[in-house]
Amino acid sequence: MRNQQTLASTVTCSGVGLHSGQPTSITLRPAPPDTGVVFVNCNSDVGACLSVSIEHRVPTELCTAIMGNGFQVQTIEHLLAALSGMGIDNAFVDVTATEVPVMDGSAAPFVRLIQSAGVVAQDQKQPFLKIMAPIEIIEGSKRVRIEPSSTPRITYSIHYPHPLIKTQTYAYDCSASAFEHEIAEARTFGFLQEVQALWARGLGKGGTLDNTVVLSGDGVINQSGLRFDDEFVRHKILDLIGDISLLGMPFIGHIVADRSGHALHTRLVQQILTQPDKWVLLNADSPAVATHTATYGTRHQPAVAPKAS
Ligand SMILES: [Zn+2]
Known part of the structure; x- marks a missing residue:
């Protein structure tokens, strides 16, 4: 058990959106205890805010997105994975697009950004959601399950009829060090035909071989090759860590996923939050926080936040 953590300073990075292809930048700023992760719309005069919680999630096919208070932010999962993986509980994220x-x-550039900002402990305890009984979602051959465990763990399996993938299974014990070294570097991947079909539909406009591993019939098109032989399943764990952070706090349990994806991951979050008899909150400072969290999956939801100076 530990106290809540935020960033020690403010940091910025810029690039393009994977789907829009448009320039965009984010600024990560320290936030007070019990804030959670809150996006701030830089294009809003009042600094409109959107907290990362399951109730703001919008169904999307290709990425994780949240919407509310007059704006939407998409492709948030790799940043959320980095924040969660590195133990950042409270942060404002100013976004320009x-x-x-x-x-x-991958999540590696965000990990380096967080490390350059520094991480500081705050004076409030961080609650943890500890799973006491299994919860499972099955949809055809896809499934995701969370079951009791003394430590947070994820075991993920994927199966593709491709010589570089076939069946890959990875068992991950959650910690900041393991996230940085085992998971953060794993990149988004897609099959050549799927990628071409997306581009034909005007989607994935920011996708290039510099940010996507593209699989051909028997290999990868990227000349730099793979970062890990099992980079594919490691990236699925990265996505899961980002999606599960919509819980609004760290979990203690064992997530077992097989052929899962963003939609199933977020359904698991919903199922957890609607079945409070299957878990307990540990290390909660006050019963009010626990009750609010249990009901809404987040602790504190400001409509506006102080803008960066
Ligand atoms: Zn991803």
């Missing part, structure tokens, strides 16, 4: 920059298609 409707999408988070894709950077190199």
Whole structure:
């Protein structure tokens, strides 16, 4: 058990949106205890805010997006994974467009950004959601399940009839160090035909071989090759860590996923929050925080936030 954590200073990065292809930048700023992660619309005079919580999630096919208070931000999952993976509980994220920059298609640039800002402990305890009974979502051959465990863990399996993938399974013990070294570097991937179909539909406009691993019939098109032999399943874990952060706090349990994806991940979050008999909150400072969190999956939802100076 630990106290809440935020950034020690303010940091910025810029790039393009994976789907819009438009320039965009984010500024990560320290936030007070019990804020959670809150996006701030830089194009709003009042600094309109959108907290990262399951109730703001909008169904999208290709990425994770949230909407509310007059704006929408998409492709947030890799940034959320980096914040969650590195133990950042509270942060403001000023965003200049409707999408988070894709950077190199992994979470590594965001990890380096967080490390350059520094991480500081705050004076409030960080609640943890500890799973006491299994919760499972099954949809055809896809499934995701969370079950009791003394530590946070994720085991993910994927299956593709491709010589570089076939079946890949990865068991991940959650920690900032393991996130940085095992998960953060794994990039987004797609199959050549799918990627071409997306481009034909005017989607994925920011996608290039610099931010997406593209699989051909028997290999990858990227000349630089893979960062790990099992980079694909590691990236699925990265996505899951980002999606599960919509819970609004860290979990203690074992997530087992097989052929899962953004939609199933977020349904798991919804199922967890609607079944409070299956978990307990540990390390909560006050019963009010626990009750609000249990009901809304987030602790504190300002409509506006102080803008960056
Ligand atoms: Zn991803």
